[in-house]
Amino acid sequence: AQLSNDDVRSLARDLGVKFIRLQFTDIFGVLKNVSITVEQLDKALDGELMFDGSSIEGFVRIEESDMYLRPDPNTFAVFPWRPRDGAVARLICDIYNPDGTPFAGDPRFVLRKAVAEAAEMGYTMNVGPEAEFFLFHVDNDGRPTTITQDRAGYFDLTPVDLGENARRDMVLTLDQMGFEIEASHHEVAPGQHEIDFKYSDALDIADKVVTFKFVVRTIAQRHGLHATFMPKPVFGIAGSGMHLNQSLMKNGENAFFDPGADMQLSDIAMYYIGGLMKHAKAVSAITNPTVNSYKRLVSGYEAPVYIAWSSRNRSPLIRVPAKRGMSTRIELRSPDPSCNPYLALAVSLKSGLDGIKNQIRPPRSCDRNIYEMTPEERDAEGIGNLPTSLEEAMRELNRDEVVKEALGSHVHRRFTEAKEIEWHRYSTQVHPWEIEEYLSKY
Numbered sequence: 001a002q003l004s005n006d007d008v009r010s011l012a013r014d015l016g017v018k019f020i021r022l023q024f025t026d027i028f029g030v031l032k033n034v035s036i037t038v039e040q041l042d043k044a045l046d047g048e049l050m051f052d053g054s055s056i057e058g059f060v061r062i063e064e065s066d067m068y069l070r071p072d073p074n075t076f077a078v079f080p081w082r083p084r085d086g087a088v089a090r091l092i093c094d095i096y097n098p099d100g101t102p103f104a105g106d107p108r109f110v111l112r113k114a115v116a117e118a119a120e121m122g123y124t125m126n127v128g129p130e131a132e133f134f135l136f137h138v139d140n141d142g143r144p145t146t147i148t149q150d151r152a153g154y155f156d157l158t159p160v161d162l163g164e165n166a167r168r169d170m171v172l173t174l175d176q177m178g179f180e181i182e183a184s185h186h187e188v189a190p191g192q193h194e195i196d197f198k199y200s201d202a203l204d205i206a207d208k209v210v211t212f213k214f215v216v217r218t219i220a221q222r223h224g225l226h227a228t229f230m231p232k233p234v235f236g237i238a239g240s241g242m243h244l245n246q247s248l249m250k251n252g253e254n255a256f257f258d259p260g261a262d263m264q265l266s267d268i269a270m271y272y273i274g275g276l277m278k279h280a281k282a283v284s285a286i287t288n289p290t291v292n293s294y295k296r297l298v299s300g301y302e303a304p305v306y307i308a309w310s311s312r313n314r315s316p317l318i319r320v321p322a323k324r325g326m327s328t329r330i331e332l333r334s335p336d337p338s339c340n341p342y343l344a345l346a347v348s349l350k351s352g353l354d355g356i357k358n359q360i361r362p363p364r365s366c367d368r369n370i371y372e373m374t375p376e377e378r379d380a381e382g383i384g385n386l387p388t389s390l391e392e393a394m395r396e397l398n399r400d401e402v403v404k405e406a407l408g409s410h411v412h413r414r415f416t417e418a419k420e421i422e423w424h425r426y427s428t429q430v431h432p433w434e435i436e437e438y439l440s441k442y
């Protein structure tokens with residue numbers, strides 16, 4: 001439903017909203033809030049509220065720091081866990097420069113640009129994310145641990161599973177905030193969960209992913225647990241991914257579906273796969289943006305390692321689920337929930353559109369278990385590797401013009417600077433593994 005500023009004003013009045021949080025994310029997808037009272041709502045809706053952009057990582061330097069927030073009325077939502085009396089609502093905002101132009105470092109703007117390019121070609125991107133997360137115990141000082149709920153349950157005498165209770169509460173809360181929950185279940189690892197909601201257009205989904213993470217963390221906390229979207233919190237068990245199911249609509253129809261074609265997949269679907277595969281290495285820097293992301297992308301846990309596609313099995317980067325008609329989609333399996341969803345969707349979409357524009361055909365699908373193939377067999381099938389570290393992914397990003405253009409030079413530059421520092425800090429550390437491996441040996 002499309003809401004206007006007037007709708008927001010009357011909703012705020014009818015629901016007794018007292019406080020409003022104006023939200024946006026920095027280039028790493030970290031949610032930022034500027035809190036206002038309802039008396040300032042008019043001013044906010046008119047885009048007159050300012051904040052200091054230099055305080056936000058990846059934004060601007062001090063000397064150019066005034067930024068304006070323009071709330072998107074469609075994102076109005078009340079926080080159901082806050083009191084009815086003096087209710088709290090939020091609005092997600094676009095960010096503008098003082099001269100009235102959109103701010104190039106705003107991730108939402110980066111996605112808007114990609115979405116606009118798709119629209120020019122007649123396409124709307126639909127996305128269904130599957131975000132996984134862990135619920136961990138906190139210690140006596142309230143600090144998060146990596147002790148899982150399930151395993152703790154062994155020592156715990158409480159008859160109910162705290163984790164399942166928390167998840168039920170999350171689903172109810174998300175439902176009240178306008179999410180259409182399709183499924184929620186325990187995942188393969190102890191303490192790991194997944195909540196799936198119905199697909200929608202790319203911008204709506206990026207907003208929803210940001211909201212989702214915030215709600216899951218908040219509700220977990222209220223249950224005395226810590227929810228984490230860190231990709232691989234525990235060695236030896238599955239990490240958390242965020243598969244991105246993607247399709248394109250054209251004239252109200254699913255452009256990936258062609259009843260007469262091989263596998264009933266249209267040329268558009270094939271080119272989209274071709275584009276995603278061509279840019280997969282550079283895209284990883286955005287969809288898997290942390291040092292820890294690459295601890296998940298290893299064999300043995302259903303996370304992808306190889307750049308291949310299949311309709312049958314779950315080992316490759318891209319899977320085409322069996323459903324056809326309006327549900328025809330491709331599932332990109334590499335992304336993890338530490339990514340900035342605005343940027344992740346922007347670079348995915350731009351890669352797919354590049355495939356369409358240049359009619360990039362993917363290699364043939366691979367229906368074998370890729371992990372069991374020899375390196376020679378993989379070479380023969382044209383199956384490459386995803387980057388194995390953040391450093392490698394950044395190198396790939398820096399030589400992929402399409403992905404760089406999708407980000408825009410501002411975001412690309414700031415992202416690169418920050419990730420180089422992150423990689424340097426990590427690679428110069430002496431890790432516990434090294435101590436254990438070498439201290440007594442040498």
Ligand code: ADP
Pocket residue numbers: 126127128129130182183196197198199243245246247254321326327328329331
């Ligand atoms: P999996 O089989 O990989 O576990 P799920 O059932 O958990 O898949 O999630 C599938 C996701 O795909 C849901 O978010 C769903 O809404 C979404 N989806 C369904 N149809 C489409 C489509 N046409 N385009 C994009 N996403 C879609």
Ligand code: MG
Pocket residue numbers: 130194196
């Ligand atoms: Mg799933």
Ligand code: MG
Pocket residue numbers: 183
């Ligand atoms: Mg499922």
Ligand code: MG
Pocket residue numbers: 130132187194
């Ligand atoms: Mg899953």
Ligand code: MG
Pocket residue numbers: 130243331
């Ligand atoms: Mg999936």
